[in-house]
Amino acid sequence: MGIRVSHTPDIVTLKLGPVDSIFALKGRLDVPKSQITSVEVMDRSAVPPTEGAWLRAPGTHVPGLIRYGSYGREPLREFWMARRQKRVVVIGVSDWAYHRLILGVADPESLAADVRTAA
Numbered sequence: 001m002g003i004r005v006s007h008t009p010d011i012v013t014l015k016l017g018p019v020d021s022i023f024a025l026k027g028r029l030d031v032p033k034s035q036i037t038s039v040e041v042m043d044r045s046a047v048p049p050t051e052g053a054w055l056r057a058p059g060t061h062v063p064g065l066i067r068y069g070s071y072g073r074e075p076l077r078e079f080w081m082a083r084r085q086k087r088v089v090v091i092g093v094s095d096w097a098y099h100r101l102i103l104g105v106a107d108p109e110s111l112a113a114d115v116r117t118a119a
Contacts, residue, residue, distance in 0.1 A: 003105055008116035012036065014103075014115075016081065023060040023068035024081055029101065031093060036119045038092035041108045042091075046091060050076050050100070075099060091115060 014029040021027040042104040050072055059069015059080070067080045077097065082104030087117055089108045091101040105111050 003103060003111060005108040005111070005118055007033070010034070011117060012118045014101075020068065020081055023066060024079075025058040025060075025069055026079075027111055029079065029098075031091070031101075032096065033119050035093050035096045036091060036115070037089075037094050039112050039115045039119070040052070040090050041087055041112050042090055044082060044086055044088045044102075047088065050078055070098070078102060089115070 002017045002020075006013045006015070010033055012031045012033055014031065014085055016024060016027055016029075033108065035044050056069060056071050059067075059071065061067050061069075064084075068082070069078055069080060071078045078100050079098045079101045082102060085104035085108070087108045089101075089103045089105065089112045091103070093101065
C-alpha cells in the first residue's frame with residue numbers, strides 16, 4: 001500500500017498503488033496546487049465527520065477494516081484510502097471534485113511532507 005507523489009507547475013499527482021487502485025476504483029488523483037488549502041497528519045479517530053459522508057459511490061468499505069473510494073455528495077465529497085492505520089494524512093481542497101482527501105499510509109509524516117513540498 002502506498003502513494004507516489006509527483007508534480008508539475010500546476011498539479012500535484014497522487015498515484016495509488018495497484019491494490020489500492022482496485023479498492024478505491026481510482027488509480028490517481030490530479031489535484032490543482034492552487035486548490036490545496038491544508039495538509040496535516042492526525043489520528044484517524046480525530047478526523048471530523050462530514051455530513052453525508054456515509055454515502056459511498058464508488059468505493060469499498062468493510063467496517064473496522066478498510067475504507068476506500070469516494071464518499072458523500074458535492075460540495076462535501078471526500079476521498080478515502082485507509083486500512084487500519086491509526087494516523088492518516090488529511091488534505092483539504094477547495095473548489096475541486098473533493099473537499100478532503102484522507103490517506104492512510106505506512107509513513108504519514110513523509111507523505112504529508114512530500115505533498116507540502118509539491119504544493
